[in-house]
Amino acid sequence: MSQLDLRELNSTEFPIPDEMQGNVAITSLSKIYNWSRRSSMWPLLFGLACCAIEMIATAASRYDLSRFGMEVMRASPRQSDLMIVSGTVTKKMVVPIVRLYNQMPEPKYVLAMGACASGGGPFKEGYNVVSGIDQYLPVDVYVPGCPPTPQALLFGLIALQKKIDGQSLANLDDVPWYGVGPSEPTPIPILGPDIIDPRQMDLIRRQAELAAAGKPYGIREIPAPVQKQEAPQVEAKTKAASEGSEDEAKAERMRKREEALARKKARQGS
Numbered sequence: 001m002s003q004l005d006l007r008e009l010n011s012t013e014f015p016i017p018d019e020m021q022g023n024v025a026i027t028s029l030s031k032i033y034n035w036s037r038r039s040s041m042w043p044l045l046f047g048l049a050c051c052a053i054e055m056i057a058t059a060a061s062r063y064d065l066s067r068f069g070m071e072v073m074r075a076s077p078r079q080s081d082l083m084i085v086s087g088t089v090t091k092k093m094v095v096p097i098v099r100l101y102n103q104m105p106e107p108k109y110v111l112a113m114g115a116c117a118s119g120g121g122p123f124k125e126g127y128n129v130v131s132g133i134d135q136y137l138p139v140d141v142y143v144p145g146c147p148p149t150p151q152a153l154l155f156g157l158i159a160l161q162k163k164i165d166g167q168s169l170a171n172l173d174d175v176p177w178y179g180v181g182p183s184e185p186t187p188i189p190i191l192g193p194d195i196i197d198p199r200q201m202d203l204i205r206r207q208a209e210l211a212a213a214g215k216p217y218g219i220r221e222i223p224a225p226v227q228k229q230e231a232p233q234v235e236a237k238t239k240a241a242s243e244g245s246e247d248e249a250k251a252e253r254m255r256k257r258e259e260a261l262a263r264k265k266a267r268q269g270s
């Protein structure tokens with residue numbers, strides 16, 4: 001097992017005597033929180049198509065995912081932090097994929113591996129294929145290629161680690177799950193004669209009515225991003241807390257959390 005290298009954690013701004021470099025770490029809470037998350041990210045164990053073979057090769061001894069703390073692929077979404085969408089996403093499979101994503105605890109990340117998962121790949125516009133998993137789930141990293149090599153997947157995983165390294169507990173846009181409670185689940189698509197996104201239900205209904213009346217009904221569009229919602233109860237709390245500075249600070253924190261959560265929902269809905 002590799003030894004913990006404290007230089008990874010030490011803040012470079014604070015001088016530590018040379019003789020103590022290997023024994024003392026001075027760091028920030030964000031840094032140690034990010035370091036522990038990104039060094040123990042467990043991927044969900046599933047594969048969809050040819051890209052999955054490359055993912056399996058990445059986990060094998062030659063490339064060795066355990067160097068990144070990612071070798072523990074979990075067969076349960078409850079124990080997974082990372083969803084590697086490795087392969088062609090068919091309309092039939094996107095339903096369980098979104099359901100599995102909803103079952104993963106926060107914080108959770110999605111990596112789209114290969115041309116198919118990123119945008120449909122060679123099967124784009126095929127009758128049974130989804131043109132990219134990002135139409136349903138928020139993707140953190142895209143890995144191009146058909147298929148991407150294990151090195152490319154590792155590069156994508158390192159990019160994800162760098163993204164996590166850049167997050168801060170002080171910025172609720174980075175960590176909206178922290179202290180705000182569970183977020184809304186992503187609507188699970190419905191597979192009928194074609195795939196239906198529940199977020200488009202009103203639009204589909206309106207278009208069906210126009211079509212039945214023999215009027216032009218346009219093309220199906222992704223609904224506009226959810227607008228930032230006002231939080232009247234939180235504002236009321238802010239007013240009520242004006243007498244004590246502690247209550248004020250608490251109300252301000254609550255308001256920022258609500259806003260960060262609303263922005264996250266808007267991003268997921270777009």
Ligand code: SF4
Pocket residue numbers: 049050051052086087088113114115116117121122145146147148
């Ligand atoms: S991107 Fe290429 S290799 Fe990967 S699943 Fe699609 S067709 Fe297969």
